[in-house]
Amino acid sequence: MKYLVVDDEPLARQRIIRLLSSLSDYECCAQTGRAQEVISLVEHHQPQVVLLDISMPDMDGLEVAKLLSELVNPPKVIFISAHPEYALEAFGVFASGYLVKPVQQSELHTLLRHLFPPRIKYSVGNHIRWLEVSEVLVARADDKYTQLIFTDAEAVVDMSLKQLLALYPEHFVQVHRNTLVKRSQMQSLSYESGCYYVRVNGYSETIPVSRRAAQALKSGQ
Known part of the structure; x- marks a missing residue:
């Protein structure tokens, strides 16, 4: 820009x-x-x-x-x-x-x-596409890459969770060592069978939450 x-x-x-x-x-x-x-x-x-x-x-x-x-x-x-x-x-x-x-x-x-809403670049075949950060619901570490999950689609980017969190701290919150979620779309935090889980609006699966992250979420951090 x-x-x-x-x-x-x-x-x-x-x-x-x-x-x-x-x-x-x-x-x-x-x-x-x-x-x-x-x-x-x-x-x-x-x-x-x-x-x-x-x-x-x-x-x-x-x-x-x-x-x-x-x-x-x-x-x-x-x-x-x-x-x-x-x-x-x-x-x-x-x-x-x-x-x-x-x-x-x-x-x-x-x-x-x-x-100028921030955007992330990703590739689909030989095509370059751009995704607004606000659309990302979940970011999950996958080997050397990061999987971005947004409404009805996914993308893989060459960025670490640490980089995403540093660039967009107002958007993401880290709930696990390998997972970030969209802060404003967190729906509920539950405790089942000795583990914490969070639900995110627009995403069908429950997402595991570490104990440290769960304590931070409960305290409003």
Whole structure:
């Protein structure tokens, strides 16, 4: 995912890039302090999102957003401004988001996840497909690979459970050393014949849960 940062203050640009540095899927393709350069940079780099200040000396950010909206394939625009009073006007030029300085990392990440739901790449024969992380119900370690189970289908990916959990901690919870489940779809936790099991909405089988994970689930962790 490529993004462009536009702000006439170099430190402000650097801060945004730093806030996004922990998102491995995001790459800063360019940055500029001149609003008049934005259109040419977008046409050259084709970013998916532009992080745009409003108050700049050579051109108002609202004007830039209007020009961007007229492109054939316009990027999404997130305004980052010290002036909350411009928010209503910003959405009038098709802004996808509005954050007030100083921007908090959690706010920025949450907004980007909303605009660009995270996806996982997998292969079917010679075809590459993409699966939104939100669709995954169960992830199960299978030798050197991981089996992803989603509604009415399965996929195998070359990612470990540890990697999945580190990348998407808000989505997955680990219930066993070889199993992750979708946190929001856990239906019930039961204890039968000396073992714990969890049911997940949309998945027909009960899933074994380790004692440590069961204690964490019961305590609300």
